[in-house]
Amino acid sequence: MNSAIRRLAVAAIVLMLALMANSTYLQAFRANEINGRNDNNRVRDSQFSVNRGPILIGSTPVAQSKESGDRFKYQRTYANGQVYAPVTGFYSYLFGRGGIELTMNAELNGSDPSMAFRRIIDVISNRPQQGGSVTLTLNAAAQQAAYDGLAGKTGAVVAIEPKTGRILAMASRPSYDPNQLASHDTEKVSAAWKSLNANKNKPLSNRAVQELYPPGSTFKLVTAAAALSSGKYTPESKVNSPAELPLPQTTVPLVNEDGKNCGGSNSATLTIALRYSCNTAFGTVGMALGADALNEQAAKFGFGARPLSELPSVATSQFPGDPNEPQTAQSAIGQFDVRATPLQMAMVAAGIANKGEVMKPYLVQNVKTPDLKTVSETKPESLHQAVTPQVASQLTAMMVDVVNNGTGKPGRISGVQVAGKTGTAQTTKERPPFAWFTAFAPAEDPKVAVAVLIEDANIPRNDIAGGTLAAPIAKKVMEAVLGQ
Amino acid sequence: MSIASTSVIQIIPRTRRGVELLLLVIAIAVSVGAYVNIGITVQNAVPASTGYYAAGIGLLALIAHFALRYRAPYADPVLLPCAVLLNGLGVAMIHRIDLGLAIVAEAKGKVPKGPAAPQQITWTAVGVVLFLVVILVIRDHRRLQALTYTAGLAGLVLLVLPLIPGLGVNLNGARIWIRLAGMSFQPGEFAKICLVVFFAGYLVVKRDVLTLAGHRFLGLDLPRARDLGPIGIAWAVSLGVLVFESDLGSSLLFFGLFLFLLYVSTERAGWLIIGGLLFVGGAYFAYMTFGHVHRRVTDWLNPWAIDGGQVKLGLMGQSWGGILGRGLGQGHPEATLYANSDMIISSFAEELGLTGLIAILLVYTLIIERGLRTALGCRDIFGKLIATGLAMSFALQVFVIVGGVTGLIPLTGLATPFMALGGTSLVANWAIIALLLRISDQARRPQTPAAPVSDETIAMAVQKA
Numbered sequence: 001m002n003s004a005i006r007r008l009a010v011a012a013i014v015l016m017l018a019l020m021a022n023s024t025y026l027q028a029f030r031a032n033e034i035n036g037r038n039d040n041n042r043v044r045d046s047q048f049s050v051n052r053g054p055i056l057i058g059s060t061p062v063a064q065s066k067e068s069g070d071r072f073k074y075q076r077t078y079a080n081g082q083v084y085a086p087v088t089g090f091y092s093y094l095f096g097r098g099g100i101e102l103t104m105n106a107e108l109n110g111s112d113p114s115m116a117f118r119r120i121i122d123v124i125s126n127r128p129q130q131g132g133s134v135t136l137t138l139n140a141a142a143q144q145a146a147y148d149g150l151a152g153k154t155g156a157v158v159a160i161e162p163k164t165g166r167i168l169a170m171a172s173r174p175s176y177d178p179n180q181l182a183s184h185d186t187e188k189v190s191a192a193w194k195s196l197n198a199n200k201n202k203p204l205s206n207r208a209v210q211e212l213y214p215p216g217s218t219f220k221l222v223t224a225a226a227a228l229s230s231g232k233y234t235p236e237s238k239v240n241s242p243a244e245l246p247l248p249q250t251t252v253p254l255v256n257e258d259g260k261n262c263g264g265s266n267s268a269t270l271t272i273a274l275r276y277s278c279n280t281a282f283g284t285v286g287m288a289l290g291a292d293a294l295n296e297q298a299a300k301f302g303f304g305a306r307p308l309s310e311l312p313s314v315a316t317s318q319f320p321g322d323p324n325e326p327q328t329a330q331s332a333i334g335q336f337d338v339r340a341t342p343l344q345m346a347m348v349a350a351g352i353a354n355k356g357e358v359m360k361p362y363l364v365q366n367v368k369t370p371d372l373k374t375v376s377e378t379k380p381e382s383l384h385q386a387v388t389p390q391v392a393s394q395l396t397a398m399m400v401d402v403v404n405n406g407t408g409k410p411g412r413i414s415g416v417q418v419a420g421k422t423g424t425a426q427t428t429k430e431r432p433p434f435a436w437f438t439a440f441a442p443a444e445d446p447k448v449a450v451a452v453l454i455e456d457a458n459i460p461r462n463d464i465a466g467g468t469l470a471a472p473i474a475k476k477v478m479e480a481v482l483g484q
Numbered sequence: 485m486s487i488a489s490t491s492v493i494q495i496i497p498r499t500r501r502g503v504e505l506l507l508l509v510i511a512i513a514v515s516v517g518a519y520v521n522i523g524i525t526v527q528n529a530v531p532a533s534t535g536y537y538a539a540g541i542g543l544l545a546l547i548a549h550f551a552l553r554y555r556a557p558y559a560d561p562v563l564l565p566c567a568v569l570l571n572g573l574g575v576a577m578i579h580r581i582d583l584g585l586a587i588v589a590e591a592k593g594k595v596p597k598g599p600a601a602p603q604q605i606t607w608t609a610v611g612v613v614l615f616l617v618v619i620l621v622i623r624d625h626r627r628l629q630a631l632t633y634t635a636g637l638a639g640l641v642l643l644v645l646p647l648i649p650g651l652g653v654n655l656n657g658a659r660i661w662i663r664l665a666g667m668s669f670q671p672g673e674f675a676k677i678c679l680v681v682f683f684a685g686y687l688v689v690k691r692d693v694l695t696l697a698g699h700r701f702l703g704l705d706l707p708r709a710r711d712l713g714p715i716g717i718a719w720a721v722s723l724g725v726l727v728f729e730s731d732l733g734s735s736l737l738f739f740g741l742f743l744f745l746l747y748v749s750t751e752r753a754g755w756l757i758i759g760g761l762l763f764v765g766g767a768y769f770a771y772m773t774f775g776h777v778h779r780r781v782t783d784w785l786n787p788w789a790i791d792g793g794q795v796k797l798g799l800m801g802q803s804w805g806g807i808l809g810r811g812l813g814q815g816h817p818e819a820t821l822y823a824n825s826d827m828i829i830s831s832f833a834e835e836l837g838l839t840g841l842i843a844i845l846l847v848y849t850l851i852i853e854r855g856l857r858t859a860l861g862c863r864d865i866f867g868k869l870i871a872t873g874l875a876m877s878f879a880l881q882v883f884v885i886v887g888g889v890t891g892l893i894p895l896t897g898l899a900t901p902f903m904a905l906g907g908t909s910l911v912a913n914w915a916i917i918a919l920l921l922r923i924s925d926q927a928r929r930p931q932t933p934a935a936p937v938s939d940e941t942i943a944m945a946v947q948k949a
Contacts, residue, residue: 002860004748005872009856012879016849019883020842022892027802027838034803039791042804042816071591 038096048093049073050109053131053370055088055100057138063088063101065131068184076182082175083147086156086206087136087311087363090178094186095193099206100134100363102312107132107367107375114367114375130370137166137365137378142448145480146171149473154456155435156207156342159477162350162446164380165359167308169450169477170343172207174199209307209314212339213453216425217277217466218436219334221348224274224398226297227285228391233270235394241268241281247326254283254329257424274398275406277422279333286332287325294332295319300386301348301358308343310363317344334425345423346451349438351384352399353419353446356392358383400443408439411471413479417443420474422466432456437470441478448481450474497930500561501553507565508549512542515572518812522580525813526587533602537579540605541572544612551619556925560858563924566851567902567917570844571611571910574903575604577817577824577831584818600824600905607907611914618918625923629866632685639678642671643721643738647728658731658897670899672725672734673912676877677919679738683745684869686714691749691865718742719759723766730776732767733884733896737877739763744876745869748859784894794821795888795895798830802841802890809837825905826897829889845886848901852879855920861927871923874916 026034035043049072054061062084068075076091078084089099097105106112110131122129139159146157150173159169180192196204205211227233241262245254262268262278273281286294298304298319306316320327320337330336343361351358360381367375387395399419402408408420420439427433435457440449452470516538523531531537545568552559579601589596622628628635646652651662661668687694722739726732743759770777787795797820804815817823817831824831833841855875862868881898888895899909 004751005859012852015883023890031803031806
């Protein structure tokens with residue numbers, strides 16, 4: 001009998017071990033997955049009650065948690081919320097998070113593994129969990145200028161420091177006030193959320209990175225870069241530039257915006273073609289280079305890859321897959337299926353400004369623990385050498401010419417040489433064209449590259465052009481960065 | 485010869501009551517510590533009820549201890565402290581859930597329900613009284629053998645009670661409760677004890693015929709067909725529990741107990757295999773045929789599909805606890821349904837973490853293994869079977885409920901021994917511990933001393949061998 005009892009004793013231990021093994025799997029290995037579930041109110045509630053770290057610009061918080069005295073202990077508040085909302089995002093009890101609040105959540109609430117040591121100290125000393133701070137690369141003056149410039153318009157601005165890739169401004173309008181979503185009054189939050197989502201102007205969307213637009217003539221910079229890089233062209237090369245370029249396989253010709261030939265010539269140089277933004281000239285160049293060369297050049301500037309992991313749902317800019325000849329001509333002038341975010345076009349300008357080297361754009365300068373020990377510091381990182389320094393300086397000279405003598409005149413800054421390119425992208429007859437301006441300054445030692453997109457400005461369709469509408473905003477942003 | 489001096493170990497029987505007292509003091513200190521800790525973290529103050537709680541648990545434990553000194557001095561010294569620890573921690577956690585639910589109710593502007601912890605302390609007192617009755621009245625467990633068939637009948641009646649209309653109530657989908665004079669009881673908890681006594685008494689008589697007759701098949705000793713009657717009846721009854729009371733846990737418990745005792749009394753693994761197949765077949769049949777059983781299984785396979793399901797909420801709580809836990813009073817165990825009864829293990833896992841959960845499981849393991857140790861040491865077959873049955877009922881019950889709560893097996897409505905809110909289960913478990921202690925006292929008590937054996941006689945005996 002005793003041997004049977006001994007076997008049962010072993011069996012009982014096996015049962016208990018099975019329980020322990022199962023719980024170990026659950027609590028040690030599956031815990032992260034289950035804690036991250038959307039329907040996990042427990043985790044949400046407790047994270048909502050954490051003293052979340054601030055989001056800073058320099059040493060000024062744009063998002064911070066203040067003691068609220070209610071059941072959540074802390075209220076997230078946003079200073080100048082509308083201005084920074086596209087970057088900070090929001091932190092809502094009911095509707096989750098957006099922007100940096102979402103992507104840097106673990107750092108902000110202190111649960112990131114990089115702060116594990118500090119958390120253990122907190123546990124031992126019985127201090128409540130406290131989050132780390134995230135410092136942004138944004139320049140407050142440039143951000144404000146970008147936001148103000150977009151007043152009354154639908155559009156976005158991105159400014160980048162060409163040498164590092166630091167994002168100096170990222171504005172999108174219409175914007176929203178994240179304080180409305182972070183409120184602890186759930187009824188008001190629900191109402192605000194509902195109306196923001198119902199708004200057809202999509203205030204919750206960060207147009208600078210989440211929406212794709214036809215880049216129009218600003219894409220001619222990419223075509224010009226491909227042409228100069230091919231070795232077959234110089235800025236002085238003459239190309240076919242009639243008022244109307246017949247395209248193969250179609251009866252629809254490519255026409256210049258003003259219906260005339262290029263600066264009085266049917267055979268303009270590349271510099272002149274860029275100065276007047278001649279569609280027929282770049283259509284010709286595009287077809288001569290071929291879609292593959294354009295695609296390759298676009299990819300070197302960042303097309304086809306998702307930039308900026310620090311924000312959620314960042315869109316990937318695209319050059320069309322396998323265009324035929326007329327489609328290639330259209331693509332070469334930024335029409336057909338070419339799609340880009342304002343961030344991408346700012347990267348093109350920044351790449352040219354930085355001697356052809358495109359730096360990886362970033363928004364987070366550093367992450368620090370509550371006691372201000374640096375957890376991580378973002379180092380500038382090269383993405384691609386898009387063009388050689390020689391080609392970059394040729395392109396710079398051509399862009400200077402655009403600003404000094406061509407469509408980009410409204411972007412000029414007194415005492416500072418600006419290099420830029422305008423764009424006016426037509427889509428359908430029903431909606432107004434997209435107005436673009438992308439530029440950098442000072443041309444000889446660039447400190448800032450910027451892209452401005454205006455989606456809608458509530459003005460008559462014929463008055464819309466990148467130069468008149470977008471360039472003044474770019475100018476203000478660059479001035480803000482340059483301290484003028 | 486040198487072998488002689490090393491091969492004989494003289495066992496000196498010792499009462500070990502001092503060790504028990506020390507362990508009891510530790511168990512009480514841990515429980516009161518938990519209680520105070522909860523007060524400090526939740527209310528920022530040592531709870532005013534600490535004195536009541538400490539005196540309650542402490543006095544009850546000491547009374548039980550002195551009863552053992554007086555009437556069962558050789559009883560196992562580990563069982564009582566383990567029971568006190570689990571009971572004490574259980575009350576502390578029930579108190580913690582009381583506080584959590586009160587906060588939730590307040591936030592919603594509702595009047596909180598009355599606290600459950602004082603009620604559980606009262607039931608602890610009732611349980612200890614029954615403990616004393618068992619220790620003081622049953623001076624020799626062998627007397628219970630005379631009650632074999634009475635116990636069997638009582639067990640069956642208790643099992644069937646919840647099915648009587650007007651008496652039994654449906655709770656959480658299972659019909660294992662009865663309501664009497666405004667209070668709820670789970671008669672199955674006492675049925676368990678009665679059936680163990682019945683199985684033991686029955687098998688003591690029948691084990692010879694069940695052991696000797698039979699034939700071999702595929703290396704297994706299989707019983708004769710006509711000896712299959714008892715196992716068939718046990719199977720049918722447990723299946724009845726499953727079907728009519730919707731309770732997979734109780735069903736598994738009763739049938740498992742019978743099988744284990746059958747196996748121990750006959751030492752034939754064939755019974756386990758036949759029984760195992762019968763149970764699997766019956767459970768599969770029930771799964772295919774009955775909606776409520778089917779639902780339990782689908783809930784288990786995908787707990788995430790049910791919004792606000794207790795298993796889902798419990799698993800989230802356990803994950804939130806992680807390895808070290810949120811700390812007592814610092815999680816949200818009250819967010820889980822039945823956080824102080826069915827899901828109390830989940831509440832512990834949330835606040836004490838995997839570490840605390842494993843510690844609790846080890847205390848259960850100690851009880852089980854001390855119970856089986858008692859069975860090994862017991863000198864009579866009836867006592868061996870009862871001790872085995874009671875210890876294994878613990879093992880099965882802990883496995884079924886903790887396994888259900890942690891997602892290892894489908895959840896069923898068994899009570900977590902000593903911890904879960906609920907009077908019947910608590911009182912029954914105190915009776916079980918008392919019975920185990922009674923048997924262990926007999927097992928460890930020195931026999932009437934034999935004539936002293938000299939080393940030389942042993943040496944000669946060894947040489948001959």
